[in-house]
Amino acid sequence: MSDYTVRTLRPDEHRTAADLFRLTLHHVPATDETWRRFTERMLQPGRTLGAFDTELIGTVRSFDAEITLPGGARAGVAAVTGVGVRPDRTRRGILTELMRAQLTDIASRGLPFAALRASEGVIYNRFGYGVTTRSRSYRIDRRRAVLRADVPAAGQVELWPLDTALERLPELYASLPHTRPGMMTRPPYWWPGWERHAREATSPVVTAVHHGPNGPDGYVVYTVERKNWNDPAVLEVLSLHTATGEAFNGLWRYLLGVDLVDTLRAEERPVDEPAELLFTDLRAVQDTGGGDELWLRLVDVPAALGAREYAGEPVVLEVVDPVLETNSGRYQVSPDGVRRTGAAADLRLGVDALAMIYLGAWRPSLLAAAGRIQPADPAVLLRADRLFATSVPAWCGTHF
Numbered sequence: 001m002s003d004y005t006v007r008t009l010r011p012d013e014h015r016t017a018a019d020l021f022r023l024t025l026h027h028v029p030a031t032d033e034t035w036r037r038f039t040e041r042m043l044q045p046g047r048t049l050g051a052f053d054t055e056l057i058g059t060v061r062s063f064d065a066e067i068t069l070p071g072g073a074r075a076g077v078a079a080v081t082g083v084g085v086r087p088d089r090t091r092r093g094i095l096t097e098l099m100r101a102q103l104t105d106i107a108s109r110g111l112p113f114a115a116l117r118a119s120e121g122v123i124y125n126r127f128g129y130g131v132t133t134r135s136r137s138y139r140i141d142r143r144r145a146v147l148r149a150d151v152p153a154a155g156q157v158e159l160w161p162l163d164t165a166l167e168r169l170p171e172l173y174a175s176l177p178h179t180r181p182g183m184m185t186r187p188p189y190w191w192p193g194w195e196r197h198a199r200e201a202t203s204p205v206v207t208a209v210h211h212g213p214n215g216p217d218g219y220v221v222y223t224v225e226r227k228n229w230n231d232p233a234v235l236e237v238l239s240l241h242t243a244t245g246e247a248f249n250g251l252w253r254y255l256l257g258v259d260l261v262d263t264l265r266a267e268e269r270p271v272d273e274p275a276e277l278l279f280t281d282l283r284a285v286q287d288t289g290g291g292d293e294l295w296l297r298l299v300d301v302p303a304a305l306g307a308r309e310y311a312g313e314p315v316v317l318e319v320v321d322p323v324l325e326t327n328s329g330r331y332q333v334s335p336d337g338v339r340r341t342g343a344a345a346d347l348r349l350g351v352d353a354l355a356m357i358y359l360g361a362w363r364p365s366l367l368a369a370a371g372r373i374q375p376a377d378p379a380v381l382l383r384a385d386r387l388f389a390t391s392v393p394a395w396c397g398t399h400f
């Protein structure tokens with residue numbers, strides 16, 4: 001029996017919730033101006049929940065977007081963020097109640113997925129989220145980064161002043177193809193966060209747009225940190241999205257030509273991004289890290305399983321969902337479709353492990369070896385690996 005209640009917040013309660021979230025991240029509250037210009041515009045009405053005892057002690061929120069699936073279809077996803085419980089009320093089940101209420105609400109609105117970026121790796125598995133995309137970070141030493149003569153040069157790069165970028169980037173981003181599973185649309189609730197970052201940054205946030213034969217086909221947003229006259233300067237790629245290889249090459253060619261830069265850094269990039277292929281010395285590019293990027297939750301398991309493409313032979317999954325129990329059951333998954341079945345299960349797995357194989361980030365056989373999936377017979381794992389394989393590694397590329 002809990003001594004608190006959970007409910008959807010009214011708009012006049014949103015600011016208190018946003019400040020509570022900031023407190024849990026050890027940030028100061030939003031100023032009146034930041035609240036009015038940016039934060040308030042990031043909150044989709046009806047999507048912020050609060051937990052109360054005598055006052056607000058915990059909160060979660062989301063906004064609606066779409067995510068790209070293997071095969072190219074897009075499906076609705078609740079982009080979950082703003083998760084925080086007041087430090088004097090943690091570890092007594094408040095997040096658990098908020099997550100249960102939020103997932104029930106997302107399910108009732110017919111969205112098959114929820115997704116988030118996790119502040120810590122231990123929080124979200126228990127609520128059915130699993131790591132579904134992974135990323136790579138790298139650094140380019142500009143002195144060693146000599147472009148190969150055979151890298152095609154095509155198109156033009158043009159800088160957009162910040163006001164132009166704020167006006168035109170949403171449309172440009174929306175026009176670029178989602179070339180990887182995991183990529184997400186950026187609805188109007190996403191852009192004020194970007195604007196805030198760009199306007200409040202201490203170094204200029206620059207947008208360079210590549211123009212190909214049919215108009216803009218890619219862009220990069222970057223900033224250069226150079227504290228003192230003699231300090232080494234680092235160019236940081238904040239966002240890079242391209243429709244074509246020409247746009248990718250053209251934007252890197254441009255970035256390497258930016259003056260007064262010693263190192264270029266790109267974080268949370270696709271694991272197979274071919275940056276080193278551009279250079280005479282492929283060691284000009286050095287990996288600096290990587291890790292989990294997007295966490296996915298299949299909220300409506302049959303709808304979610306049925307929305308992606310598969311290859312190979314059918315496999316029967318027995319899915320266990322401790323939070324949204326109607327998802328639990330057996331599903332036959334095959335290239336011809338997905339249906340509930342009474343047949344014996346080939347694989348038994350939690351809904352969080354299902355998220356880990358769903359976009360191809362992990363092969364089922366690897367999760368089985370680690371004890372996260374239980375096969376009825378090890379021979380089925382090859383079939384399952386083939387069934388869930390994707391032609392290109394998943395990547396999201398949108399922070400929220």
Ligand SMILES: CC(=O)SCCNC(=O)CCNC(=O)[C@H](O)C(C)(C)COP(=O)(O)OP(=O)(O)OC[C@H]1O[C@@H](n2cnc3c(N)ncnc32)[C@H](O)[C@@H]1OP(=O)(O)O
Binds near residue numbers: 084089094095096126
């Ligand atoms: C998508 C995003 O917004 S990411 C941002 C997440 N927010 C933060 O990191 C802010 C700081 N942290 C917090 O506000 C809180 O600690 C939260 C929200 C992470 C957790 O809230 P709580 O109310 O303490 O979680 P709750 O009590 O429901 O925990 C449920 C279980 O998860 C465990 N757990 C929760 N958070 C953590 C954690 N950070 N580390 C280890 N275990 C944790 C609890 O121990 C508990 O385990 P049990 O069921 O075995 O007892």
